[in-house]
Amino acid sequence: MITLQKTPIIAALKKYADDRTIRFHMPGHKGGQIPHNEAISFLGSQAFFADVTNVPGMDDLHQPHGVIGEAQNLAALTFGADQTYFLINGSSCGLQALVMSACNPGDKILVPRNIHRSILSGIILSGAVPVFFLPEYDSDYGIPLGTSPEAIENCLQTHPDARAVLIVYPTYQGIASDLETIAKIVHQYDIPLLVDEAHGPHFGFHEDLPKTALEAGADASVHGTHKMLSSFTQASMLHIKGNRINRQRLEATLKILQSTSTSYLLLASLDGARAQMDNHGREFVQQALETSLFLRNELKKINGYQILGEELLGRAGVFNIDQTKINIGITNLQISGLWAEQWLRQNHHIQVEMADIFNLLLLVTAGNSQSDANSLLQGLKEMCNYIELHPEVTESYSTIKGINPFPYIPELAMSxxxxxxxxxxxxxxxxxxxxxxxxxxxxxxxxxxxxxxxxxxxxxxxxxxxxxxxxxxxxxxxxxxxxxxxxxxxx
Incomplete structure (x- = not known):
């Protein structure tokens, strides 16, 4: 019987620590035993004690048969995959591996223009030729929305020789496309649907969130597990469903892209985050949704802010919305999001996830307290008052007013x-x-x-x-x- 609450990698690390093994192996800090290291003083010796390499009993990420293989199998069950791979080089590595596994030099791959640049790196490494299409666009917020099924159908009719389709789901702002319909269209051409689901690892743990990419019919998805769950930065997962992905080639590609010096701190954080969601996933997402709903309702009471929400549902490219992402439009204040981000950081020690010229973006998880929410609201109220008292800060707004933040796709003259x-x-x-x-x-x-x-x-x-x-x-x-x-x- 498989026990989902198990954390095999963490258990192996604990055993290695309990055995007090004398270390004549890498890394050079020998478990934090070398003095005069400020990082050890700041982070604590336990973190260094758990920083081991693939010694006997710790398995090998590039050929997992022990605790890493067991942890990956548990993750596959948790996230509804046929097979899951742990990534220590971020979601970027997983996305690059998917592109390189699906495409040979000269092969076409359909990709939206709002891809992360790591996908472009995969295209360069593979030698594939991107066929870019524009996602839907919202002029009020100046952001890309999701992709409509019609856009995919039109692209595939024009490029029936494409070898794969890649979709961003959800977008940075939490917009989810109609992925089920898109998957059916793509599979009519018997090619894989690859999904950059970096910002959706919490999908599947609450009924008020969009479906996971795999539930919607995707053949592969990549989770930035650190973005919305509790693993360390750079710790991610790649999930496979069905047989349209050549797993032999995918695994060979991951061996090329991933470091041979595996970080067990990153692996342990993936192991712990997975078990945490198995045990408390719905509870944690519920906390995040409640905090987000509180913030959304309170923000609407402050003049000057626009809050992206369910009013977009039903528009082309908007099938669902992840409410844990809060996109705050600030054009009515006649300042840039970049100025607002800096003002909040300098005056209230608040750091938002992202700022562009027209928006601030917040990511809300169970790690955000009511105190966090109250401090943010206070800061945003004070920022409005500051702008009213100092109208000169709006003088540069004329520079950005009317600019298209999503320039049209230029000619591709060579791959x-x-x-x-x-x-x-x-x-x-x-x-x-x-x-x-x-x-x-x-x-x-x-x-x-x-x-x-x-x-x-x-x-x-x-x-x-x-x-x-x-x-x-x-x-x-x-x-x-x-x-x-x-x-x-x-x-």
Whole structure:
């Protein structure tokens, strides 16, 4: 009989600690026994004591037959998968592995434009050719919504030779597409539906949340277990259902992408988070939903804020909404989300999950207390009062008013892999018009590519990047993070 409450990796670590084994093996800190290390003083010696490597009894992530294999099997049962793989290189690693498993060089893969840049990395590594499609879009909040089944059907009719379809479910803001209908359409072409479910590992533990991707018919999904559950950052899971994924190739790919120096702290946190949700999942999600509902109701009472909610249901691309994500539109205050994020952090020691030019995004879990919620409400009220007393802070709003935060998809002149491996040259951003990008440029967060390797710079993209640069946005992916210059392909 399988006991879901078991935590085999944690049990093995406890046994190793109890045995007081003398360590003539890696890592060099020998369980935290070396003095004068500030990290040991800050984190505690127990964390270092549990930081072991794959010594006998601890199994091997790349060839699991012992406690790791057992923990992964338990996770598969918990999350409704046929097979689950633990990831120590983040959800990025899992998404890259899925793309590389499904596609050979030159193969087409359908992907929405609001993908995380890690998926683009998988496309570059695989040599696949992305067929981008635009998700639905909300102009009030300036955010991408979900993907409509009609968009997928149209894309597949145009590109019937596509080898896979990848969907973001849910979006960063918690928007869930009609994945069941999408899965039926994709499977008519006998190709796999891959799902970036990084922000949905808590789905399936409460009836008021969207269905899990696997429940809706996906062939594979990747969970950022650390995003909404309680594992350590960088600890994630990859789930497989059915036989459309070549598991032999997937496992070989994971062996290439994952570190051979496995972190048992990350594995133990996955083991613990899984058991925690087995025992208390619905209770924890219920707490998060109650806190979120309280915040949503109170935020609606404060003039100036728009709260994305169920009023979007029924629109194209919006089949369901994860209420634990709270997207706060602040355009009525005539400030940018970037300014608001900084003001809250500096004046109230509150850090939101993400800020873009028009919004603040909150992620609510059972780890957020009523005190947290009250402090946030107080901070947002005081910020409104501050803006009213200091109208000069709204002067820069004219810079962003009317900008399209989701530039149209430019021409793909060559595959991302060809551009990545090409001979780059440096140009100023203003001179890049018409040239092919040799690099990915993303505003981070959320990490959605503005331009990908192989795409041509358009006036809209150059204008958008110039405005983001003026606003002090953090760029990722590009060689020159100041964006004074960009890398282009010599033609």
């Amino acid at each position: 991302p892999r060809e551009a990545f491996l090409g001979s780059p040259s440096s140009l100023s951003l203003g001179q890049a018009l018409g040239h092919i990008s040799a690099e990915v440029i993303t505003c981070y967060p959320p990490g959605i590519p503005v331009i990908c390797p192989g795409e041509r710079f358009t006036p809209e993209i150059i204008q958008y990047l110039s405005v983001m640069k003026e606003l002090g946005i953090h760029f990722q992916g590009c060689y020159d993070t100041s964006l004074e210059t960009v890398l282009i392909i010599k033609e």
